[in-house]
Amino acid sequence: xxxxxxDRDAVIFIRYNGEHLCAEHFMEFLESRVKHELxxxxxLKPGDRIVVGTSxxxxxxxxxxxxxxxxxxxxxxxxxxxxIDEGIEGYRDRAIGVLSGYLKKIGVExxxxxxxxxxxxTIDEIAMMDKTLIPCTYCGVFRRSLLNSAARExxxxxxxxxxxxDDTAQSIIMNFARGDLDRLARLGPHSVVKEDLxxxxxxxxxxxxxxxxxxxxxxxxxxxxxxxxxxxxxLRNQFRKAIDEWEARSPGTRHSIVSVYDxxxxxxxxxxxxxxxxxxxxxGDPTPGRICKACELRLRLDKxxxx
Ligand SMILES: [Zn+2]
Ligand SMILES: [Zn+2]
Numbered sequence: 001x002x003x004x005x006x007d008r009d010a011v012i013f014i015r016y017n018g019e020h021l022c023a024e025h026f027m028e029f030l031e032s033r034v035k036h037e038l039x040x041x042x043x044l045k046p047g048d049r050i051v052v053g054t055s056x057x058x059x060x061x062x063x064x065x066x067x068x069x070x071x072x073x074x075x076x077x078x079x080x081x082x083x084i085d086e087g088i089e090g091y092r093d094r095a096i097g098v099l100s101g102y103l104k105k106i107g108v109e110x111x112x113x114x115x116x117x118x119x120x121x122t123i124d125e126i127a128m129m130d131k132t133l134i135p136c137t138y139c140g141v142f143r144r145s146l147l148n149s150a151a152r153e154x155x156x157x158x159x160x161x162x163x164x165x166d167d168t169a170q171s172i173i174m175n176f177a178r179g180d181l182d183r184l185a186r187l188g189p190h191s192v193v194k195e196d197l198x199x200x201x202x203x204x205x206x207x208x209x210x211x212x213x214x215x216x217x218x219x220x221x222x223x224x225x226x227x228x229x230x231x232x233x234x235l236r237n238q239f240r241k242a243i244d245e246w247e248a249r250s251p252g253t254r255h256s257i258v259s260v261y262d263x264x265x266x267x268x269x270x271x272x273x274x275x276x277x278x279x280x281x282x283x284g285d286p287t288p289g290r291i292c293k294a295c296e297l298r299l300r301l302d303k304x305x306x307x
Contacts, residue, residue: 015251041189046076051156054081056095058216059162061223084143085114087122095224102222134233145294163202166209169254170239185268
């Protein structure tokens, strides 16, 4: 099959817009959509610093690569990759090995923050201790908390993450299914800046996961291929499966989910405009309740330990 835009052989068929694309035109197509997203999401000023939450997997490593490439002409924009090390043996340590080498190669500063140092236990240790809550619950909350505090410590203006279109559609449907409207209103990217919460940017949010993978391979981006040993436990899996089925039957479903959400978002934000975040009584982090989720989980661990 030939490329719809030139004489070269196509490497991919983009089902939702009916185009066959060669490697060159596919990379150009992906990059132009990422640039378009960035223009929509941020208005960078000289001296701005972007912290990228980077796990070493394809999505976040590609995000670092693209930000570096897109802003290569702007020496006044600083990019720092931050990895949260959950302490999952045989997984995160290997990912960090691949990632550190690659970041050195492309000249991006790398910082590592460890869940054990901040919360006293690795996710492996927590998984052994707590037999009712899945480790992903701890991992998600602790990672988010640590990434936020790392970004504050590094004086970041933005926190970028590698969320792709599939992840974004899953998060939207998950919050719908749980009836979590207020959470739905707070999903990134953030246009309204709340005190102490550094705005999130998601350059890949309109790029399907498969396209991110193909792009990473074509560009020779070095990333870690392994999957988390706890991944089978994640609640997200059922939503992933459902959305994959919808997409297979009606291509474009993921895009529609995200576009409809974007249309609804101003209404949600308006509804929760006066929604005040409190300070956690223990650590001072912003939280909708009295005690933040991270402190709540830490107290739970203390209780389990003292049983
Ligand atoms: Zn072409
Ligand atoms: Zn707290």
